[in-house]
Amino acid sequence: MTENTVEFGGQQLTRGDLLYEGKAKQVFATNDPSIIWMHYMDQVTALNGKVKEEYSGKGELNSSISNLLFTYLSNQGLQHHWLGSISATDELVKKVDIIPLEVVTRNYTAGHFVSRFGVEPMQQLSPRVQELYYKSDELDDPFMNDSQAVSLHFASEADLKTVYGLADQVNELLVALFNKIDITLIDYKLEFGRLADGQIILADELSPDNMRLVDQKTGKSLDKDVFRQKQGDLRVGYQDVLQRLQDALK
Ligand code: C5P
DSSP: OOSSEEEETTEEEEEEEEEEEOSSEEEEEESSTTEEEEEEOSEEEETTTTEEEEOTTHHHHHHHHHHHHHHHHHHTTOOBSEEEEOSSSEEEEEOOEEOSEEEEEEEEOOHHHHHHHTOOTTOEEEEEEEEEEEOOTTTTOOEEOHHHHHHTTSSOHHHHHHHHHHHHHHHHHHHHHHHHTTEEEEEEEEEEEEOTTSOEEEESOOSTTSEEEEETTTOOBOSTHHHHTTOSOHHHHHHHHHHHHHHHHO
């Protein structure tokens, strides 16, 4: 691979225009319209981008964790956009039209669920909670209910049923995996997209930037809460998560 080209699946792929820059990722077109090139940055943000810092090596950690989790999910039969890793920080994914909804699953109370409802943190939620947020940086990703999402034509009722069903499948698989490595999956955000034929699949990334992960033995956070709460270097927890996943999945 040179910096901008890579051989993938017998095809020479070239990185094209920057399509989108998020808080921790850059998304580029390639010469194949069905394939997107994603680059994980070292940047970390909190409060929807209002607090920003660079942590060298963080992009690599997130990319490695995400790649392991997507590979695990495909081995369990779940379809998603991830195609393969092409460097320590870059990967190829299927082109999808992202549904502008963030799908949050909560297995335990934390974060905004605690501040919004005044409940104690770390209480198990049974059944798990599923929530939708409208993906909009300008509006700070406001909470959105199903009928608002349907009425605004972000997704049909059938699409939402599919999305919630997929989110439940992911939850079952991820909870089981993290339990095996003594980590509690508190909550996390997923995004979904539509392939050209309309099929809805899991997209975006799966990393401690988007999840709350707590060590079952020490009670310590192993995710972005360490940065949000100024508790030190978030890479320590991310590295720990990566190491445990590598050991469990090898
Ligand atoms: O902040 P809140 O408690 O609603 O977050 C729930 C979960 O969703 C957390 O794991 C958080 O990291 C994730 N999240 C995210 N991106 C957002 C909002 C929440 O990854 N824009």
